[in-house]
Structures are given as structure tokens and as C-alpha cells.
Amino acid sequence: MAEPGPAPAKLAPAQPAPADLTAVHPLPSPAELAAAHPLPQATAEAIARHRDTVAAVLARRDPRLLVVVGPCSVHDTTAALEYADLLATAAQRLSDDLVIVLRAYLEKPRTITGWTGLLTAPTLDGKGDLATGLSLGRSFLTDAAATGLPLAYEFVDPALAPYVADTVSWAAIGARTVASQPHRHLASWLPMPVGMKNCVSGRMDTAIAAIQAAAHAHTLPAVSFDGRLTTVQSTGNPDTHLVLRGGPTPNYDRASIAQARSALAAAGLPQRIVVDASHGNSGKDHNRQPTVVADLAQQITDGDTSLAGVMIESYLSDGKQDPETAHPRPDLSVTDACLGWSRTAPLLDTLALASRNRGRRA
Ligand SMILES: O=C[C@H](O)[C@H](O)COP(=O)(O)O
Numbered sequence: 165m166a167e168p169g170p171a172p173a174k175l176a177p178a179q180p181a182p183a184d185l186t187a188v189h190p191l192p193s194p195a196e197l198a199a200a201h202p203l204p205q206a207t208a209e210a211i212a213r214h215r216d217t218v219a220a221v222l223a224r225r226d227p228r229l230l231v232v233v234g235p236c237s238v239h240d241t242t243a244a245l246e247y248a249d250l251l252a253t254a255a256q257r258l259s260d261d262l263v264i265v266l267r268a269y270l271e272k273p274r275t276i277t278g279w280t281g282l283l284t285a286p287t288l289d290g291k292g293d294l295a296t297g298l299s300l301g302r303s304f305l306t307d308a309a310a311t312g313l314p315l316a317y318e319f320v321d322p323a324l325a326p327y328v329a330d331t332v333s334w335a336a337i338g339a340r341t342v343a344s345q346p347h348r349h350l351a352s353w354l355p356m357p358v359g360m361k362n363c364v365s366g367r368m369d370t371a372i373a374a375i376q377a378a379a380h381a382h383t384l385p386a387v388s389f390d391g392r393l394t395t396v397q398s399t400g401n402p403d404t405h406l407v408l409r410g411g412p413t414p415n416y417d418r419a420s421i422a423q424a425r426s427a428l429a430a431a432g433l434p435q436r437i438v439v440d441a442s443h444g445n446s447g448k449d450h451n452r453q454p455t456v457v458a459d460l461a462q463q464i465t466d467g468d469t470s471l472a473g474v475m476i477e478s479y480l481s482d483g484k485q486d487p488e489t490a491h492p493r494p495d496l497s498v499t500d501a502c503l504g505w506s507r508t509a510p511l512l513d514t515l516a517l518a519s520r521n522r523g524r525r526a
Pocket residue numbers: 236272273274275276277278443499500
């Protein structure tokens with residue numbers, strides 16, 4: 165008879181609840197936060213129209229070009245609203261050719277560690293103060309939406325989406341989360357077009373799989389309006405699309421766009437692509453964004469109808485600063501380096517001309 169093996173290890177007992185209840189910080193429900201920072205009816209109606217317009221651009225029912233532009237992250241809401249006012253004026257002027265959407269990103273995904281954005285760490289010191297962040301963040305989003313601009317937002321933490329989603333007209337699932345099932349399921353539920361970014365590695369197949377997954381209905385957990393964890397049934401998002409952001413090498417060139425078109429066609433998906441001029445496409449050097457935009461403008465002028473949109477990281481001043489600096493400037497990015505406004509405005513004119521030229525060819 166075989167020797168009996170070692171006794172199975174006992175399962176560790178469940179951890180007791182933390183004794184120090186002062187370490188627990190209850191948050192408002194999405195309904196309570198929305199009541200404190202409501203969207204006026206007229207703004208909510210404008211957001212519904214913006215979502216339809218962005219979807220129409222992506223489906224080519226509207227011939228204009230989508231331009232998602234703005235800071236890498238918002239760390240100073242007053243300065244970011246100053247930027248939004250500049251952009252709103254440009255958006256109005258160029259509205260025959262461009263649908264301009266403000267990057268209003270309040271959550272930052274990190275490769276390893278770093279500041280996670282205003283919503284979760286409003287004080288820049290890395291100390292999470294979610295209650296303050298949610299209040300400051302939603303107040304900013306309602307003010308930014310009041311400029312009349314559609315807002316773009318990357319949903320990093322699915323649990324926080326119900327607090328802000330009603331303000332958003334275009335969403336991103338980022339390069340670091342596009343493989344994640346909770347993010348794909350969230351996208352299937354979000355009531356706006358969602359761009360799926362290629363992975364940091366440069367692979368686009370994960371984003372294409374994300375587009376397919378989010379098109380389906382799913383059952384997912386979500387925080388309800390009154391703050392309870394509930395089961396939600398999504399219907400599937402018909403307006404998801406690919407965002408090329410480069411990887412170790414760029415993927416905005418004609419060959420990469422053609423490769424993306426083929427991959428989308430092979431998956432039975434519409435060949436509609438947004439290209440991010442920053443991140444892997446600029447090697448994170450903001451000075452390279454104008455070169456990327458000029459190349460994309462030429463491709464659009466030459467009649468490429470698969471190019472539905474362009475993303476630019478832009479802010480009031482050129483460059484970036486260390487987020488841990490003692491007195492951060494309000495006008496300078498604390499995450500990726502951005503193009504300053506004076507170098508961004510001419511790029512918007514270039515893209516408007518390219519969009520008009522493409523329209524003339526059609
Ligand atoms: O868009 C911003 C950054 O590229 C993203 O948050 C990742 O930043 P990190 O690689 O510095 O963490």
C-alpha cells in the first residue's frame with residue numbers, strides 16, 4: 165500500500181474586516197454626485213447629438229474628419245477650461261470640415277506606477293482621494309461640456325464609469341486595457357462610440373478582438389445610479405472602431421493603414437480607423453506630432469476614406485513637467501509631453517483643408 169502523502173494544506177481563514185473603520189471612506193453614489201454637479205438639460209441634449217454626429221462620421225454618413233485633441237491629462241481644471249475655450253472657438257470656425265472633440269482625460273493608465281489622474285488622485289501627490297477627485301472631476305466635465313465641445317474620455321477603472329459616462333461623447337479603451345474582458349464588456353454597454361487602441365506592443369489583433377467582443381451583448385457587474393453593485397445587461401456597441409497609436413515603431417504610414425484595413429476586412433468589420441499622432445506614433449516626442457499629422461493629412465487629401473479621425477495630444481504650453489515638482493505649472497502637462505496651443509492651431513487648419521479636399525474628390 166502506498167505511503168499516505170502529506171496532509172493537504174489548510175486553507176487560510178478569510179481575512180477579518182479591517183478593525184480600523186476610519187480607513188474606510190464611503191463614496192457618493194453616481195446619483196448623489198450627479199445631483200451635486202448636474203448636467204443641464206440643454207447640455208445633455210447636446211451630448212446626445214454629439215454622440216450621433218461622431219457615430220455618423222465613423223460610419224461615413226457625415227464626410228467630416230473627427231479630431232480628438234487636448235491634454236494628455238487634466239491636472240488643473242481652470243487651465244484646462246481655458247484650453248477648452250480656445251478649442252471651442254477653433255471647433256466652431258472649422259465645423260464645416262472637422263468634428264473636434266476635447267480630450268477630457270481624468271484617469272491615467274500607468275505602465276508601472278505614476279500619477280493616476282485627477283479622478284483618483286486630485287492632489288498630484290499620488291495620495292488617492294477619490295471623493296474629492298470625483299467631485300472635482302465631475303465638476304470639470306460638466307463645465308467642459310458646457311463649452312459646447314464633445315468630450316473624449318479613456319475609461320480606465322470600469323467601476324468609476326457610471327460617475328462620468330453621461331458627459332462623454334467619444335471614449336477610448338487604452339493600449340494597456342484593450343485585452344481586458346471587463347473593459348470590453350464596459351464598452352459593449354457605453355452609450356457612445358468607443359475607440360479600441362492597439363496594444364503597447366504594436367499588435368492590432370487584440371484591438372480587433374476587442375471591437376468584436378464589444379459588439380456583442382454581455383452581462384456585467386456595474387455600480388447602479390443609486391450606488392449598489394448590480395447586474396447589467398448590455399446590448400453591444402455598434403460604434404466601436406480601431407485606434408492606431410503605434411508601438412515600438414509607428415503605424416500611421418500608408419502601409420500600416422493598409423494592413424489595418426485588411427485586418428478589419430478579414431474580421432468582417434468596417435474599415436474605419438482613428439490614428440493617434442502621439443504615443444507610439446511620435447515615440448512620445450511631442451515635436452514629432454506635426455510630422456505625423458502632415459502625413460495623415462496627405463493620406464486624407466489623397467482620398468483615403470478609411471481614415472475617420474486623428475488624435476493629437478495638445479495643451480496650453482509645449483512640453484511637460486515632472487508631476488512631483490513642488491509647484492506644478494497649470495499650463496504644462498504632468499504626463500506625456502503635449503504640443504502647445506500655438507503649434508496645434510495650424511495643425512487643425514491643415515486637417516480641415518485635407519478633409520475638405522477629400523470631400524471634393526468624393
Ligand atoms: O498617455 C499617457 C501615458 O502614455 C500613459 O498613461 C502611460 O504612461 P507611463 O508609461 O508613463 O506610465
